Amino acid sequence: MRPLMLQGHERSITQIKYNREGDLLFSCSKDQKPNVWYSLNGERLGTYDGHQGAVWCLDVDWESRKLITGAGDMTAKIWDVEYGTVIASIPTKSSVRTSNFSFSGNQAAYSTDKAMGQSCELFLIDVRNADSSLSEQEPTLRIPMTESKITSMLWGPLDETIITGHDNGNIAIWDIRKGQKVVDSGTDHSAGINDMQLSKDGTMFVTASKDTTAKLFDSESLMCLKTYKTERPVNSAAISPIMDHVVLGGGQDAMEVTTTSTKAGKFDSRFFHLIYEEEFARLKGHFGPINSLAFHPDGKSYASGGEDGFVRVQTFDSTYFENIFE
Amino acid sequence: MKSFVTSWADEVDADYVDGLPPSNEYIKGDYKYVTEYKFNDDGKKVKVVRTFKIEKQIVPKAVARRRNWVKFGDSRSDKPGPNSQTTMASEEILMQFIGSKEFDQTHETQLDPGKNIAKCRICNGEHWSVNCPYKGTSMDSKTVMETKANAAAAAAISDPSKTGKYVPPFMKDGGGISGSKNWGRGRDRDDSSAVRISNLSESMTETDLEELVKKIGPHTKMYLAREKNSGLCKGFAYVHFKFRQDAAAAIEVLNGHGYDHLILCVEWSKPQP
Numbered sequence: 001m002r003p004l005m006l007q008g009h010e011r012s013i014t015q016i017k018y019n020r021e022g023d024l025l026f027s028c029s030k031d032q033k034p035n036v037w038y039s040l041n042g043e044r045l046g047t048y049d050g051h052q053g054a055v056w057c058l059d060v061d062w063e064s065r066k067l068i069t070g071a072g073d074m075t076a077k078i079w080d081v082e083y084g085t086v087i088a089s090i091p092t093k094s095s096v097r098t099s100n101f102s103f104s105g106n107q108a109a110y111s112t113d114k115a116m117g118q119s120c121e122l123f124l125i126d127v128r129n130a131d132s133s134l135s136e137q138e139p140t141l142r143i144p145m146t147e148s149k150i151t152s153m154l155w156g157p158l159d160e161t162i163i164t165g166h167d168n169g170n171i172a173i174w175d176i177r178k179g180q181k182v183v184d185s186g187t188d189h190s191a192g193i194n195d196m197q198l199s200k201d202g203t204m205f206v207t208a209s210k211d212t213t214a215k216l217f218d219s220e221s222l223m224c225l226k227t228y229k230t231e232r233p234v235n236s237a238a239i240s241p242i243m244d245h246v247v248l249g250g251g252q253d254a255m256e257v258t259t260t261s262t263k264a265g266k267f268d269s270r271f272f273h274l275i276y277e278e279e280f281a282r283l284k285g286h287f288g289p290i291n292s293l294a295f296h297p298d299g300k301s302y303a304s305g306g307e308d309g310f311v312r313v314q315t316f317d318s319t320y321f322e323n324i325f326e
Numbered sequence: 327m328k329s330f331v332t333s334w335a336d337e338v339d340a341d342y343v344d345g346l347p348p349s350n351e352y353i354k355g356d357y358k359y360v361t362e363y364k365f366n367d368d369g370k371k372v373k374v375v376r377t378f379k380i381e382k383q384i385v386p387k388a389v390a391r392r393r394n395w396v397k398f399g400d401s402r403s404d405k406p407g408p409n410s411q412t413t414m415a416s417e418e419i420l421m422q423f424i425g426s427k428e429f430d431q432t433h434e435t436q437l438d439p440g441k442n443i444a445k446c447r448i449c450n451g452e453h454w455s456v457n458c459p460y461k462g463t464s465m466d467s468k469t470v471m472e473t474k475a476n477a478a479a480a481a482a483i484s485d486p487s488k489t490g491k492y493v494p495p496f497m498k499d500g501g502g503i504s505g506s507k508n509w510g511r512g513r514d515r516d517d518s519s520a521v522r523i524s525n526l527s528e529s530m531t532e533t534d535l536e537e538l539v540k541k542i543g544p545h546t547k548m549y550l551a552r553e554k555n556s557g558l559c560k561g562f563a564y565v566h567f568k569f570r571q572d573a574a575a576a577i578e579v580l581n582g583h584g585y586d587h588l589i590l591c592v593e594w595s596k597p598q599p
Contacts, residue, residue, distance in 0.1 A: 003415075005413070038393070044409060046398035281421050
């Protein structure tokens with residue numbers, strides 16, 4: 001395969017996401033401009049200019065009309081995907097670490113960092129008629145996180161719950177009607193959760209953790225189903241929508257990167273079998289750790305964003321589909 | 327092209343703002359050809375022809391609509407199609423399937439790069455015996471190693487400097503008698519246990535030299551002659567051993583020994599004229 005290299009960022013990529021149809025690929029990085037690309041040919045559609053700090057997270061709604069981003073400049077912004085303009089800018093007390101639209105796109109959730117004397121909090125907002133007045137409105141729900149800060153977040157099935165992954169490795173489910181915790185995973189992970197991504201039908205999700213493992217959880221009971229072991233912190237993990245595969249991306253901490261050779265194979269994307277928990281393939285490419293991974297919704301390609309500032313879109317060869325796991 | 331331009335010099339001024347012919351593109355069959363001119367790093371004019379394959383896809387209406395969106399932000403001024411500044415095709419790479427031949431080739435030696443598994447039978451160094459610098463010398467036999475080890479151990483016991491107590495410099499190395507002169511001018515130093523190693527390669531460093539002589543016995547001082555400007559080894563070095571018998575052993579072992587593709591010459595250091 002000849003991957004597409006997308007070079008629109010000046011600093012390391014923090015998150016990448018496809019929209020529902022997979023024709024658009026969104027990327028955000030520690031520079032201030034999230035980008036949107038046509039995934040088919042790698043053409044850049046535009047940049048969303050307006051943030052004044054590192055952009056940590058983004059999400060696009062079901063109809064690809066609205067984009068929500070959270071940044072280190074202590075705002076969460078909702079954008080018009082088509083024109084790149086800000087619909088609403090919501091000020092927060094500390095930087096925004098995670099942000100997600102609900103499945104229906106009627107609500108959005110975002111969480112703030114525990115920093116500058118502020119504790120970590122989870123906010124819910126109604127974005128059905130989002131306009132600039134959203135910045136003055138009170139969030140529909142606030143849940144303070146007393147134990148450990150949120151590092152990753154997902155909406156549960158039917159927009160009734162929110163799944164949060166924490167810095168101490170904990171995973172919890174919150175009922176948004178009661179505003180309280182309903183399920184707690186306990187200590188499946190021993191270090192912080194870097195990323196969580198749902199399977200196509202939403203019944204399970206895969207976590208990526210600093211404790212060098214990725215795990216598959218049931219999204220209702222938080223039962224740990226599978227464990228994918230590596231030797232290095234896992235920064236991101238994604239489940240293939242068409243195959244029983246998960247792809248893991250990671251590497252060591254950014255501070256150790258300069259002392260590592262790209263040949264050592266630490267920056268590869270690693271493919272594991274979803275059920276047998278065994279690694280079956282690797283793919284080279286990045287010369288820094290992979291920070292974010294996303295499968296194209298058709299499962300025939302995937303994208304990775306790295307600490308090196310590149311987004312690479314890889315389209316699988318026929319060998320990938322022909323490979324039979326023994 | 328404008329019709330009133332007659333001279334090629336005017337043409338350059340009028341049409342080619344930066345001295346480059348304009349880029350053009352044409353479509354032929356399923357392929358689109360884009361020709362651009364630019365200056366390369368050496369300031370030479372180069373012609374770049376890029377070929378694109380045009381593929382038709384049937385997509386949902388929403389996707390087709392999005393395909394026609396106007397570019398914005400930093401891509402505002404981009405032409406339709408990928409901009410070569412932001413989108414590049416990278417080199418061909420292949421997925422490496424675990425258990426396959428190519429995977430084993432690239433990952434086998436990387437299993438534990440931090441640890442050197444080689445151990446030399448001759449000198450216990452971190453290399454294979456085949457590559458040992460002492461291979462084929464009299465070091466290459468266990469008995470020599472043992473007698474050396476015994477001698478070193480015996481020497482360590484009788485050596486007052488190993489007791490951990492402070493020993494003034496003039497008391498060290500049994501240099502008590504001539505000690506007062508010893509640390510004065512260089513000419514007066516005790517050269518009785520010094521050897522001169524010559525025919526060293528240019529790339530020789532102090533570490534290499536130490537590596538070479540430490541197997542023979544403890545040394546007090548060594549000097550590697552270096553070229554003043556380049557800092558490269560001039561080809562010879564002096565090593566002062568703690569004991570004269572070690573110096574003798576060094577001459578016996580290392581003289582004629584091959585090192586760095588060169589045959590070393592080791593002899594007693596002669597006093598400078």
